[in-house]
Amino acid sequence: MWEGSDAGPEATLELPPDAAYIATARIFGSALARHYGVPEGAIEDLKLGLSEACAALVRGSTERILVGATPLDRRLRYRVSGGSLPGAGTAEDDTPSSLAGIGLELIEALFEDAEVAAGEQGASVSFSVPAG
Amino acid sequence: MVEANLLLQSEERGDWTVVEVRGEVDLYTAPRLKERLLELIGGGRVRLAVDLDGVEFLDSTGLGILIGALKRCREADGALALVAPRDPVLKVLGITGLDRVFPIHDSVERATGG
Numbered sequence: 001m002w003e004g005s006d007a008g009p010e011a012t013l014e015l016p017p018d019a020a021y022i023a024t025a026r027i028f029g030s031a032l033a034r035h036y037g038v039p040e041g042a043i044e045d046l047k048l049g050l051s052e053a054c055a056a057l058v059r060g061s062t063e064r065i066l067v068g069a070t071p072l073d074r075r076l077r078y079r080v081s082g083g084s085l086p087g088a089g090t091a092e093d094d095t096p097s098s099l100a101g102i103g104l105e106l107i108e109a110l111f112e113d114a115e116v117a118a119g120e121q122g123a124s125v126s127f128s129v130p131a132g
Numbered sequence: 133m134v135e136a137n138l139l140l141q142s143e144e145r146g147d148w149t150v151v152e153v154r155g156e157v158d159l160y161t162a163p164r165l166k167e168r169l170l171e172l173i174g175g176g177r178v179r180l181a182v183d184l185d186g187v188e189f190l191d192s193t194g195l196g197i198l199i200g201a202l203k204r205c206r207e208a209d210g211a212l213a214l215v216a217p218r219d220p221v222l223k224v225l226g227i228t229g230l231d232r233v234f235p236i237h238d239s240v241e242r243a244t245g246g
Contacts, residue, residue, distance in 0.1 A: 019158070019159040019160035020160045022158050022159055022160060023137060023156060023158065023160065026156075026189070044219075044220040044223070047189060047220075048189075048191055048220070048224065051158050051159075051189070051191045052191055052192060054159075055158065055159040055191065055192075055193060058159065059159075102192045102195070102196075102228065103191065103192040103193075106191075106192055106224070106227060106228070109227050110227070
């Protein structure tokens with residue numbers, strides 16, 4: 001499966017900007033992770049990361065969400081991209097303001113190489129997990 | 133489409149109401165959990181034991197719902213406890229520090245004192 005440090009083919013899932021499909025992103029991500037031998041503990045982390053990233057982009061956008069995964073150097077890098085991220089401190093209903101935006105903070109706590117980017121081209125969240 | 137992803141059952145045990153949650157709690161399914169908890173609290177059931185043993189996944193949306201319910205219960209002189217969260221859920225609670233906010237028990241009996 002791994003040939004030196006060659007990058008493998010990227011797999012991409014395209015989803016409507018609808019919270020109903022966030023579970024699909026978790027299934028896609030975890031199935032791919034198992035294919036590349038990612039340890040189960042890391043798979044639980046990546047499900048959370050994908051869910052939080054998709055939720056953040058679904059909240060802030062009406063554009064389709066792309067979930068991509070690229071194997072490289074014995075890691076699997078995931079990237080979730082879409083329209084935009086909600087404003088800082090955006091809270092849902094009566095969610096305490098201290099929890100607003102915690103999703104992206106969770107991603108940064110779980111993944112040392114997490115990157116959150118927002119620009120004119122859209123927003124993206126990426127992180128990687130170790131693969132077998 | 134994904135109604136089966138979250139199942140909720142509630143049962144009164146004296147002053148407490150046990151809310152059994154099974155499945156996945158995320159941005160899509162969390163509103164149903166919120167609705168149920170608010171319905172119970174609004175109906176005067178303010179001592180809630182939320183059984184998470186059947187919860188395979190819970191993200192920050194779910195945490196927000198639980199925090200909101202905890203706050204409402206406490207405002208009504210009630211309580212909200214979490215029961216038997218699985219390791220992935222415990223991890224999220226730990227990362228966020230919420231494991232020090234919620235009473236967490238390993239059984240409904242311990243949570244409800246009965």
